[in-house]
Amino acid sequence: MTVDDELINADRMNRKSPRERIVLAAGLGVVLAVAAATSAATATAATRTVAAPAVATSAANTASHSHWQSMGPNASGGHLAFTPAAPSRLYVLPDAGYSVFRSDDHGLTWRQPGWLGVPDANGLRLAADPRDADVVWVAATVLGTGQGHVLRSDDGAETFRSVLDSPTDITDVVVSPTGRQVFAAGTAGVYESLDQGAHWTLLPGSPGQVSRLALSGNDLFAGAGSALYLIEDALTNPQAARKLPLPGDIFVQHLSARDGLVVASQTRDGSAVVSTDNGRSWRTLTGPWGTDFVLFTALTASGEIQVQASQAAADGTSAGRNLWISPDQGRTWTPRPNAFTAVDLYTDLGSFPDRPDEEVVTGPAGTFTTRDAASYQRIGVPAVEVDALAVSDPMLVAGTTVDSYGSRAPLSEKLKTGFQDWGWTGRSPAAVGNAIGALATLPARGLLRARNAFCPDSCIALERSSDGGAHWRTLTFVGGTSRSLAVDPRHPSNVYVAASFYGFYSSTDGGKTLQQHFLPGVEGVRSVAIDPRADGSLWIGDVTGLYLSRDSGATADRVLTGEVERVAVDPEDPEHIVVVGDNLIKVSHDGGASFSDAVGFTAASYDDVAFAPDGTVFAASGDAASGPGQGLARSVDGGAHWVDVSADLPDRDVRSVLVSPDGGWLFAGTGHSGVYRLAL
Secondary structure, three states, X not given: OOOOHHHHOHXXXXXXXXXXXXXXXXXXXXXXXXXXXXXXXXXXXXXXXXXXXXXXXXXXXXXXXXXOEEEEOOOOOXXXXXXXXXXXXXXXXXXXXXXEEEEOOOOOOOOOOEEOOOOOEEEEXXXXXXXXXXXXXXXXXXXXXXXXXXXXXXXXXXXXXXXXEEOOOEEEEEEOOOOOOEEEEEOOEEEEEOOOOOXXXXXXXXXXXXXXXXXXXXXXXXXXXXXEEEEOOOOOOOOOOEEOOOOOOOOOOEEEEEOOEEEEEEOOOOEEEEEOOOOOOOEEOOOOOOOOEEEEEEEOOOOOEEEEEEEEOOOOOOEEEEEEEEOOOOOOOEEOOHHHHHOOOOOEEEXXXXXXXXXXXXXXXXXXXXXXXXXXXXXXXXXXXXXXXXXXXXXXXXXXXXXXXXXXXXXXXXXXXXXXOOOOOOOOOOOOOOEEEEEEEEOOOEEEEXXXXXXXXXXXXXXXXXXXXXXXEEEEEEEOOOOOEEEOOOOOOOEEEEOEOOOEXXXXXXXXXXEEEOOOOOOOXXXXXXXXXXXXXXXXXXXXXXXXXXXXXXXXXXXXXXXXXXXXXXXXXXXXXXXEEEXXXXXXXXXXXXXXXXXXXXXXXXXXXXXXXXXXEEEEEOOEOOEOOXXXXXXXXXXXXXEXXXXXXXXXXXXXXXXXXXXXXXXXXXXOOOEEEEEO
């Protein structure tokens, strides 16, 4: 499961919805357990690309003045579902669990996400009907309530409806080879539907606390609590669940079964078991990794066992990780060390029905294909959170929760097939300590970014790129987390960094050294912006209000109260200022001496605001504890009146907004599905 490092920071956690906080916190222990070998303070981190992907065919640009277009980047993994009814189709339920993405061309292009449709539902697993390619099932739980659902789509994951409402969690779903029978796992036990979800019954004698299901022939395996059960003849005459004789307790997190071979494992303590006789007898799954931590197990379409393990070093001071493959039920093993470098920790694997010799695997930062577990190609999926946007060289750069990515494609009038993947270096970024909170452009094609890392506590790595984001050099580390950077255009060596509960930082040497500032009344700095009216003049957006400093942050006066998230200064009129925040949009035309309330905006949490070259203003609203995001609002009168421009935007959780320097494109960085663009 992917988890951005900002979840450790109380400020970022408080801004997320309750659903997000629970989802992220649930996965943190697993991520930290496998991240020990990854340094969060990497001095050099490469942006995944500096050019649009090279592809063979062209597709006409479909963006218009009324249509939002998904642009990527492909930087997310999740859980997979395939169907023989459409052999080139792939469904992905991203780790965040809010929506389902679909590709009909082996992952070359991706449709806009289909949202689950049940408020606060978090999808955990999915399955596709083998006879009807448009029928998709999702096991979902409304976190924080204990309620569960089986959701069904009949239109290829464009829309979903609940067909099973359970008072307890639903954690997994599997479909029979005919598509007629559906099984769902949950706290109450195993549910069965014999009519494609119209009616459900709880199988007699099924165990409670079921976490995972796997069909093998006519039999159904169910992982429950600290045990594994077998329901024989599940497709014809289900028998009472029988507890299997495992060599020790195991809370099943990964479960695969095929042709009598069954493997199960848990990441909690790194244990794994295997049976070669359909569950009658079991042994601990061992191999060259010895008794160390098993992180992931699965069976491939060809029946190979794949194991990812963490191996202790001889001196006990560090850890190595490796993927091991066995074609003979665990008797011999072959290492594939490049798997962790390319993908990091696997979360799922499978194969297209028409490409059984090609594996599809998912990790924290992407969905990949491989034929040998040695070389990989990324194919998706654009489900990443984008907290920062910038244009450089000329390229759109997106700061996400797993790295920064750059591509020229979003600025192109015509797009090639596959444009949603912004290129890949062959190395997966670190899953933890690699969230990009802020970007800022520098003269002569330079970029700065604030990477929210661990040192070992939460800290900001201020990094610089001189090649449009292709490579990054760390300048310094300071405490805190950041979502805002400001560079004085008149004096580019003067840099300011918002640092949440750590105040803010200033630099006079381009970020090589930073001086920390704590000001009276300032409690949580969210934003910094240059006031171009005088040298050393700086706007500071804080949870307590908006402050103006005239001496580079040494002192400041509060000019506005309220929870301020972002402040923007009109590039054509420094007296014109627009401030957004929690249920807040305010406008000043006298340099902050007075502010007026905007008219027509929806009460929500606003994360970002940006000016277009013609003076149009755009405000972005993201999900927060106070309610769901409202998308993007536009003002053509300097911020006095606002109208919604996101009716066609699939993801209304908008975290960042940017207008291209030529005024031709509006970009929205969303919380769950990457970047979208709209022609202006």
